Amino acid sequence: MNFKEVMKELVRNRPALFGLVIVTALFLTGIFAPWLAPSHYREQNLDGVNLSISWEHPLGTDRLGRDIFSRIIWGARTASFVVVITLALGTPMGIIFGAVAGSFGGVIDTVIMRIADILFAFPGMLLIFFLAATLGPRIDALARSTEFLDPLVKGGYIDYVVVIATLALIGWAGMARLVRSQFLSIKERDYIDAARGLGASNLRVIFQHILPNTLSPIIVALSMGAGGVILSEAFLSFLGIGIRPPNPSWGAMIFANYQFWRTQPMLVWVPGLVIGIIILAFNFLGDGLNRAFNPFSKRR
Amino acid sequence: MKNLRILSFVLLLGLVLGACGGTENTEPSEFTPPASSQRPPVLHLLGAYPPTRDPHLATDATSASYIVEIYSGLVTIDPDLNIVPDIATSWDISDDGTVYTFHLRDDVLFHNGKPVTAEDFKWSIERACAPETTSPVADTYLGDILGCREKLRGETFNVSGVSWSDDYTLEIAIDAPRHYFLAKLTYPTAFVLDRDNVGQDRPNHPWTDNPVGTGPFRLNRYTQGEELILVRNTYYYGDPMPQVERVEFMISGGSPMILYETDMLDSTPVGLQDLDRVTDSNDPLNAELEIVPQLSTGYIALNADQPPFDDPNIRLAFIMAVDREKIVQVVLQGAVQYAPGVLPPGMPGYDPNVQGIPYDPERARQLIAESSYGSVENLPDVIINVSGGGGAPPGAVEAMLEMWRNNLGIEVLLQQTEYSVFLVDVSQRPNPYQMFSLGWIADYPDPQDFLEILFHSESLDNKVGYNNPEVDRLLNEAAVENDLERRVELYRQVERLIIEDGVWLTTSHGKNYTLTKPWVTGLVNPPMVIERLKYVSIEP
Numbered sequence: 001m002n003f004k005e006v007m008k009e010l011v012r013n014r015p016a017l018f019g020l021v022i023v024t025a026l027f028l029t030g031i032f033a034p035w036l037a038p039s040h041y042r043e044q045n046l047d048g049v050n051l052s053i054s055w056e057h058p059l060g061t062d063r064l065g066r067d068i069f070s071r072i073i074w075g076a077r078t079a080s081f082v083v084v085i086t087l088a089l090g091t092p093m094g095i096i097f098g099a100v101a102g103s104f105g106g107v108i109d110t111v112i113m114r115i116a117d118i119l120f121a122f123p124g125m126l127l128i129f130f131l132a133a134t135l136g137p138r139i140d141a142l143a144r145s146t147e148f149l150d151p152l153v154k155g156g157y158i159d160y161v162v163v164i165a166t167l168a169l170i171g172w173a174g175m176a177r178l179v180r181s182q183f184l185s186i187k188e189r190d191y192i193d194a195a196r197g198l199g200a201s202n203l204r205v206i207f208q209h210i211l212p213n214t215l216s217p218i219i220v221a222l223s224m225g226a227g228g229v230i231l232s233e234a235f236l237s238f239l240g241i242g243i244r245p246p247n248p249s250w251g252a253m254i255f256a257n258y259q260f261w262r263t264q265p266m267l268v269w270v271p272g273l274v275i276g277i278i279i280l281a282f283n284f285l286g287d288g289l290n291r292a293f294n295p296f297s298k299r300r
Numbered sequence: 301m302k303n304l305r306i307l308s309f310v311l312l313l314g315l316v317l318g319a320c321g322g323t324e325n326t327e328p329s330e331f332t333p334p335a336s337s338q339r340p341p342v343l344h345l346l347g348a349y350p351p352t353r354d355p356h357l358a359t360d361a362t363s364a365s366y367i368v369e370i371y372s373g374l375v376t377i378d379p380d381l382n383i384v385p386d387i388a389t390s391w392d393i394s395d396d397g398t399v400y401t402f403h404l405r406d407d408v409l410f411h412n413g414k415p416v417t418a419e420d421f422k423w424s425i426e427r428a429c430a431p432e433t434t435s436p437v438a439d440t441y442l443g444d445i446l447g448c449r450e451k452l453r454g455e456t457f458n459v460s461g462v463s464w465s466d467d468y469t470l471e472i473a474i475d476a477p478r479h480y481f482l483a484k485l486t487y488p489t490a491f492v493l494d495r496d497n498v499g500q501d502r503p504n505h506p507w508t509d510n511p512v513g514t515g516p517f518r519l520n521r522y523t524q525g526e527e528l529i530l531v532r533n534t535y536y537y538g539d540p541m542p543q544v545e546r547v548e549f550m551i552s553g554g555s556p557m558i559l560y561e562t563d564m565l566d567s568t569p570v571g572l573q574d575l576d577r578v579t580d581s582n583d584p585l586n587a588e589l590e591i592v593p594q595l596s597t598g599y600i601a602l603n604a605d606q607p608p609f610d611d612p613n614i615r616l617a618f619i620m621a622v623d624r625e626k627i628v629q630v631v632l633q634g635a636v637q638y639a640p641g642v643l644p645p646g647m648p649g650y651d652p653n654v655q656g657i658p659y660d661p662e663r664a665r666q667l668i669a670e671s672s673y674g675s676v677e678n679l680p681d682v683i684i685n686v687s688g689g690g691g692a693p694p695g696a697v698e699a700m701l702e703m704w705r706n707n708l709g710i711e712v713l714l715q716q717t718e719y720s721v722f723l724v725d726v727s728q729r730p731n732p733y734q735m736f737s738l739g740w741i742a743d744y745p746d747p748q749d750f751l752e753i754l755f756h757s758e759s760l761d762n763k764v765g766y767n768n769p770e771v772d773r774l775l776n777e778a779a780v781e782n783d784l785e786r787r788v789e790l791y792r793q794v795e796r797l798i799i800e801d802g803v804w805l806t807t808s809h810g811k812n813y814t815l816t817k818p819w820v821t822g823l824v825n826p827p828m829v830i831e832r833l834k835y836v837s838i839e840p
Contacts, residue, residue: 043702
């Protein structure tokens with residue numbers, strides 16, 4: 001299946017197209033946030049607090065006079081940054097562990113999959129919450145006492161490290177499971193036997209013959225997982241153990257304003273809606289990719 | 301007496317934080333009887349987590365608000381803020397003003413039925429002053445008593461200034477005639493404890509789980525993060541007898557306004573978010589609103605023990621760079637009163653003409669250039685510490701961070717610390733925090749309670765490393781001055797010097813906005829922490 005065909009399938013599927021557009025927009029917004037946002041996310045104006053919608057402030061201002069539109073745009077940068085890095089860390093981990101477990105079996109398989117099972121045994125959010133709350137202060141303390149990490153603390157980036165570390169630590173297990181099951185089924189295929197018969201080494205079989213064939217489920221899982229990462233980040237930030245102010249995060253924006261929902265519902269609704277739409281978009285996209293990769297399953 | 305989380309009185313931050321996870325906890329209360337049926341004599345209040353429940357260790361207003369109901373001492377403060385007899389019915393003061401002879405009631409029983417005698421008071425004061433008790437406040441409130449400081453230093457076993465001639469006559473000798481000494485005895489550190497009770501620590505169950513006090517209420521149950529329940533002490537000696545059977549403090553969180561509107565709370569403080577609604581005279585809740593200015597001051601401490609605030613120019617620059625009046629008007633919605641100085645209105649010695657340090661960013665930058673650091677680049681990193689756990693910092697602090705950044709070009713970092721850890725940290729000498737946000741609420745209506753306790757160089761409650769010999773001299777003079785007018789004048793001089801030295805970036809004097817249901821009578825909302833639940837009755 002080549003790229004062109006997949007794209008064609010995607011465009012034909014309306015929800016998936018919607019997903020693709022929104023996800024692309026999210027990443028573009030994230031990359032170009034400093035140029036797109038009319039003002040900086042922490043720029044306050046105490047002479048213009050709680051303003052409603054206007055040309056100058058398309059989504060109004062909050063109680064410190066910060067432009068909500070700008071904060072949403074900067075929040076996109078946080079969200080896309082966290083998604084990209086978390087998946088970039090967690091996915092290779094999952095692929096490697098899954099591939100090792102799937103191709104070697106035996107004790108290694110048992111050990112890796114039991115660790116994954118342990119991670120699965122806990123309700124996902126609870127585990128994330130627990131890890132962020134316990135790891136967070138330790139990572140923070142470690143960074144403060146280590147000279148070359150200290151700038152992370154001062155720049156306010158340590159929160160990102162905590163969130164990403166937490167989500168990646170948990171995220172690999174699902175990927176490992178998926179890759180392992182793919183390996184188990186693919187390694188029994190005739191063409192693998194053929195490759196081995198021709199004298200291909202273990203590594204060559206894994207990288208040349210099995211891995212490429214597991215790629216499409218991995219991509220689908222990534223797209224589905226991205227929505228989960230965004231939700232988890234918002235959730236952690238809402239609870240105050242994720243991205244903390246003044247760094248922009250949609251979850252933190254909801255937390256900062258939820259008490260005012262009666263008088264200024266916009267402050268809560270806008271970031272909430274944005275989070276919802278993004279998660280929906282990732283799921284639609286994942287679904288669409290799944291159908292595009294497996295054309296025979298699309299008319300279920 | 302008490303440290304105050306400056307936000308608790310308008311923002312309720314600590315109280316509402318629990319709300320994110322705790323909404324399900326309210327389920328059993330759906331069975332609260334409807335208003336039409338007979339109302340049980342139970343008072344439902346919003347509570348907060350007490351950092352300590354040991355009277356001799358209490359340094360904060362939240363802890364004290366429970367302690368003053370469970371325990372009592374020789375004297376107390378009535379709702380009109382007069383010092384009145386409690387376990388002592390009367391007292392004689394020697395001519396030189398240094399020996400107090402207290403005549404105790406003979407009908408006072410501990411919660412376990414044991415009579416209270418003068419010996420119990422001597423034991424309690426010695427327990428408060430014992431080094432192993434590690435009371436952070438014994439020196440401040442009992443230090444005037446002869447032998448107390450020696451005992452705190454571990455030099456003696458006996459507090460020589462306290463003695464009894466019979467079961468109901470207690471004598472306390474102090475080092476100098478001090479006008480405010482009686483007032484200090486209203487602080488929980490001077491309360492009487494039962495020695496058999498205090499020894500009963502079990503693993504994971506400190507004695508404070510089953511406290512034996514003498515106050516109008518007994519602790520029935522305390523479940524951390526859930527509730528604290530007081531029940532009426534039927535042995536209570538005082539007047540009036542408590543009228544409600546139980547007082548249930550809800551600590552689990554939830555939205556206080558919704559709980560109040562659904563009759564699950566009988567009284568609630570109002571947060572900023574609901575202020576517009578309740579102050580609107582057309583709103584039905586308005587009739588249930590009471591607004592009481594507090595004898596409190598919220599401040600950002602600039603710790604002279606920690607660089608860069610060891611240089612007064614830097615301190616003043618940080619203060620001048622903040623438009624405090626605007627923060628009070630806009631961010632705090634004018635719900636509190638702007639504080640140019642240290643003493644709150646209503647406190648004896650309060651000076652309405654006090655000039656605060658003006659907002660002047662230009663001059664602030666100049667001061668940094670004139671300081672020993674020379675320029676912003678030479679300053680060390682500055683961290684401001686706020687109590688609380690994660691989430692959004694208080695709006696006022698966020699506004700200040702932005703003002704320092706814009707007006708001085710200084711990126712101040714924010715650190716949040718859990719409240720009870722925070723209180724332990726700031727009571728260290730030297731205090732490890734460069735800047736921190738806290739408040740102070742009066743223990744008793746005397747300016748000494750603010751100015752000497754917080755700013756005398758030898759006071760253990762001087763959390764900001766403040767040391768001005770002129771201030772010390774004036775404070776020592778005022779402490780033993782018997783002419784009231786002269787005392788007030790001395791304290792006003794002291795306040796002006798403290799303001800000029802810039803160790804406190806004062807922000808606001810608090811105001812309590814409280815809603816109370818019409819069927820609750822006698823629930824006073826005092827401007828400071830005093831015992832108040834015994835006056836409450838509930839119409840059936």
